[in-house]
Amino acid sequence: MNALAATSRNFKQAAKLLALDSKLEKSLLIPFREIKVECTIPKDDGTLASYVGFRVQHDNARGPMKGGIRYHHEVDPDEVNALAQLMTWKTAVANIPYGGAKGGIGCSPGELSISELERLTRVFTQKIHDLIGIHTDVPAPDMGTNSQTMAWILDEYSKFHGYSPAVVTGKPVDLGGSLGRDAATGRGVLFATEALLAEHGKGIAGQRFVIQGFGNVGSWAAQLITEAGGKVIAISDVTGAVKNVNGLDIAQLVKHSAQNRGIKGFNGGDAIDPNSLLTEECDVLVPAALGGVINRDNANDIKAKYIIEAANHPTDPEADEILSKKGVLILPDILANSGGVTVSYFEWVQNIQGFMWDEEKVNAELRTYMTRAFADVKQMCRSHNCDLRMGAFTLGVNRVARATVLRGWEA
The missing domain is CATH 3.40.50.720 (NAD(P)-binding Rossmann-like Domain)
Structure with a gap:
């Protein structure tokens, strides 16, 4: 079973346990927006190469959409859709004010030079810059990308929108990244x-x-x-x-x-x-x-x-x-594995405030969030007589469903 089918199956089981309205269930499953772009760059040898980039923005009922960008040769729409959906439930389980998104470029980063990776990242950012933003969609590193990749995205985005450190997380500390983010x-x-x-x-x-x-x-x-x-x-x-x-x-x-x-x-x-x-x-x-x-x-x-x-x-x-x-x-x-996105949230908060936390505060806050999330999941397990996976899914789906209805889904 591929990742999208498995993720959707878990969602549907949670929706059944929660007795969600069928129309609301369908609405929560369908992505807010799917983006597919062609990224053509000159290689170091002067030849041109084209790569396909994706960004799936799944849900924004609880806040800006949030999720990583991966560079991997097996990146495809189904995988990105599944991971974007998982981010929606993950941010809700962590109880941080985000929705879910995911992105990627179908490439083999190990076969590209640093300058080629930079050109590819900047072209990708040029294609999606008007669809991401501090209060819209906040990317982060994932497989095949790192803090340097985020620095390039930040720089390219800032050319269009002014200096905007909160547009990505997982940045170098020198550019507003959070202490403790790597770990x-x-x-x-x-x-x-x-x-x-x-x-x-x-x-x-x-x-x-x-x-x-x-x-x-x-x-x-x-x-x-x-x-x-x-x-x-x-x-x-x-x-x-x-x-x-x-x-x-x-x-x-x-x-x-x-x-x-x-x-x-x-x-x-x-x-x-x-x-x-x-x-x-x-x-x-x-x-x-x-x-x-x-x-x-x-x-x-x-x-x-x-x-x-x-x-x-x-x-x-x-x-x-x-x-x-x-x-x-x-x-x-x-x-x-929600510790990464939780500290990404802390980084975003620090960027918006223009105030940097010390690492001890970051780690202490992370422990608080992780421990509380586990307790909330266990409570759902008791309420619905289910295992930890369904406890987490029912918790996440319920929080997103409540936010969707409160914002006027039925209007």
């Missing part, structure tokens, strides 16, 4: 995991973790989990996988990965088949890479007691059913 999604994963484990009388200390993905989210989650006393026993990335039952030295692994562009060859553990990582014996499994990695083909073999979805849509609905029957508790993506 925010991984730190949010830590706080959400702490909240889930506390429900069962446990803490991070002493738990064995397996993490799929060692990019920004996975690496920060691994570092923070280790600092909190957890034992990360296996990690994978696109280059390979490594395991050490006594716990990996995450600080050394971070250094090795930076120097070698991946974890392959790290001598602090045994190399294992990356395809077997998800089924390693552990207490907590953290998928922090691509979507759809947990499916009906491997769900029966997963041995973790808890799954923390640090990636977007890592678990297919078929796998959900299998894992639920096995008693595996899954903390869904729209709660577990």
